[in-house]
Amino acid sequence: MDRTPSVAFAILLAACSPGVFAASSQDLSVTGIITPASCTPVLSGGGVIDHGKLTAKDLHPDFPTSLQAGEMQLQVQCEGATFFTLTTVDNRAGSSAINPAHHGLGIINDDQKLGSVAFGVFDPVADSVPVQTILSRDNGASWRPSSYLGHAALTSFAPPAGPYTPMALQTLSARLRAFTVIVPASDLTLLDEVPIDGQATLQLKYW
Template sequence: MHICNAIPLAVLLLAASPLALAASTTDLSVKGTITPSACAPLISGGGTIDFGKMAAKDLQAEQYTSLPGQSLQLSVRCEAPTFFTLTTVDNRAGSSANHAFWHGLGLTAEGEKLGGAAFHLYAPVADGVAVRTITSVDGGMTWLPTSLLTHTMLTAIARGNQLVPIAVRDFDAQIRLYTHIAPADSLTLTDEVPVDGHATVQVTYL
């Protein structure tokens, strides 16, 4: 509606001041993509992993403490075979005490980074057939075979040893969570500190 309202105004200005505006122009582009089908991601267990209460004395003082590995099931259901990628949004961005592609676990009251979590996809199956996951750090120009699911890369599905994304209707994989707590000596743990990791898995169409 805003574009339609602007067009008559531009016409009136041109009619009133032809000399002033004749040499000054600009372009307006309206773009988008209409996808032939939609895909919906779903994570088992409501997408929640709870490690419960952890005693500060059980954390390693000078090294990262690895928490027990956890797994959830990821499913993507599309209306028809669709080219798509998976990625995450780190809703605790900037709080990872680990690598940049890990997801943050929040901060202590003193602003110290609590730790980080990495997601990997294992045993991927597409339309009933075992497949592999591939990732791209350059927006899909090139691909490498990895199991990572992160906010710094695109993850797609490929067949066999190929490095080319394929169209998929039904996709299933196990999400394995690797979680580390930062060295206790770098944290202020005089009060209870919540582990507050939160990420969103999103589907983007190629």
């Protein structure tokens, strides 16, 4: 429901009727930040990891099957030195079969979770200098070294020797790897071809 008209009317009524009612007050603030520089993230290969066609015999019957890791290049270009973090949106939310902090691969046969894919950022170089990947699971209150990139945390970059806090960058280059795991074949009904249908959105947030 849009409450804007009723709020505007209440303010107008108070302004037109001074002294009629006893009143108390509450400050209302509008805040935000306008950053002087914007950043653009780019993934090589259009951001696609293609595992090709697998057969049911390629899957272990009783244990999860790890596929060959996929890799793409991550580039971030900012107009100037900028503090930012990276995170993702799992566009197949609720379908991760291995770990809820990873990304789902879709659901087949109405109710069978196909597997999971985890992303990691490796060998980052910022402004021509090696840096390290750091992670925060408490919205930036604390940070630690980790290659994880996903929807369950914020990812940023820090000097190799610390401190473990995000640093301002203008350019970033790194390897982004995808680790795909398929559930045991015994957990799936494989009578027809089924797609490996993982999809996530990479988000850059100014810090």
